[in-house]
Amino acid sequence: MIGSKLSFSKFMFWFGIAFLYLPMAVLIFYSFNASRLVTVWAGFSGKWYVELFQDQQIMSAVGRSLQIAFYSASSAVVLAVMASIIMVRFKKFTGRTLFSGMVTAPLVMPDVIIGLSMLLLFVAMGQHLGWPENRGMLTVWIAHTTFCLAYSTVVITSRLTEMDKSLEEAALDLGASPFKAFMQITLPIISPAIISAWLLSFTLSLDDVVIASFVTGPGATTLPIEVFSSVRLGVTPKINALATLIIGVVSLVAIGSWFFTRKMNERISAQLNVD
Amino acid sequence: MSTYTTIKRLLPKGRCLILSGPFLWLLVFFLMPFIFVAKISVAEAELSIPPYTAMFDWIDGVLGIRVSINNFLWVLDDPLYVQAYLNSIKMAFFSTLFCLLLGYPMAYAIAKAPKEQQTVWLLLVLLPSWTSFLIRVYAWVGLLKNNGLINGLLMWLGIIDDPIQMINTNFAVYVGIVYSYLPFMVLPLYANLVKHDNALLEAAADLGAGHFTRLFRITLPLSINGIVAGSMLVFIPVVGEYVIPELLGGTETIMIGKVLWQEFFNNRDWPVASALALIMVFILIIPITLFHRFQNKEANL
Missing domain, CATH: 1.10.3720.10 (MetI-like)
Known part of the structure; x- marks a missing residue:
């Protein structure tokens, strides 16, 4: 009886998966096309990859973006762990509504608004405080940290809510300082969520074009800005090659981290059960 | 019971520290920008750097405030x-x-x-x-x-x-x-x-x-x-x-x-x-x- 309804949703699931993956498959396929045209298959070729790696502008943008993504993800995760503790453990304090509003709003706030508002802040700060003197990687880092903080907090909060609080309390009962209890009990238990949050932030930062366009300055063009300006002019196989590499790396890291966090979760729960 | 009192006794100092980090960050870099959006939305475009008129000016000891809803x-x-x-x-x-x-x-x-x-x-x-x-x-x-x-x-x-x-x-x-x-x-x-x-x-x-x-x-x-x-x-x-x-x-x-x-x-x-x-x-x-x-x-x- 339930079977027939299940088959409809299963059909939709595979339809959705096909919808999600086919365009990317086409993209990858044509990155190996010798011809510039999408409709013509002119034989297998790796020349677009060679051209990609010879493009100095793109290559330096890659380095810059990776750097920004690394710093943004790291700072966002540190702040997000603190924010999650506030959200889950501190039930009452003045400004709680304001705080939780500020944590969730960047998740949905349109990029153009975040980008514009942050730029205006940086301009005003530069005018009145003299800092930041000019816009560049530093301002992009601040902007990315802010919205990555929101995403990371969601990921870490859900793990912290699920966590058994009695473990922490037991440590405190046995005389551990709150800091020690946090470092030795809480942190290892929420570490899989911290890793996922870091990876999510890293990819979000690496992907942002709108906010970075607003807050960046001369000489700090990020990879998405570079890609966006060339994509606006039409299809270029070089971008297909770049896309293929990005899809490949992301898939490997995603699958790898999925296995890793699963192993870690198993180990944590095994340890908790044994002790 | 004892857990509760222990937490209560030990937390305040660390608590403020933990609170202030993300709170200040979001206050400065998420909420405050909107004040500037509001401020500049009532300015007028001008050929200068930055390209808008100032809200306050101080000329001959007179404080002028310019707010335009245009x-x-x-x-x-x-x-x-x-x-x-x-x-x-x-x-x-x-x-x-x-x-x-x-x-x-x-x-x-x-x-x-x-x-x-x-x-x-x-x-x-x-x-x-x-x-x-x-x-x-x-x-x-x-x-x-x-x-x-x-x-x-x-x-x-x-x-x-x-x-x-x-x-x-x-x-x-x-x-x-x-x-x-x-x-x-x-x-x-x-x-x-x-x-x-x-x-x-x-x-x-x-x-x-x-x-x-x-x-x-x-x-x-x-x-x-x-x-x-x-x-x-x-x-x-x-x-x-x-x-x-x-x-x-x-x-x-x-x-x-x-x-x-x-x-x-x-x-x-x-x-x-x-x-x-x-x-x-x-x-x-x-x-x-x-x-x-x-x-x-x-x-x-």
């Missing part, structure tokens, strides 16, 4: 801007609906799959959203172009003789939005659906309820939180979407995100761009509060 009057009076707002809301509404219609059965299928398979299926849905958003939109350019893959395929099959205009239309924008935002719909729906108790459905079936009765009277009402969360997660950012209408849309696609971008980057009219942003925030404030409430409800379960 930007708002200008925006609300111009049918182009009003049209852009209405069109953005309309497109966001329909794309949310399409995402829901496709995403709900998908989330349902994952939630009903065997426990050990669920994470793999979910990973399959989420994986594309971790690759570049920009590149996923770009993939559709190659597919939808007049000399693109879909038109090429249809002509090769002999179904059409001339290419159908798909790129630079609203259709292409809808495809791009649904494609990019689908995972954001599926995730909260799955998180909700997976918590449902199967016993309820079995009890209803035992009492003679058919598929549709069970779906409309049990599953759907129970998943309302997931539906609202997922819909807001799609609707709100799509209202201000810029990249998708820029790459896939044409002249008929006037969306407010694109208009704001043009005012800012092409016309260098920062005050009008600020006024546009502020009005957008006002429009979105109700959906954002709604999202925040459901987000909190889910977190506290």
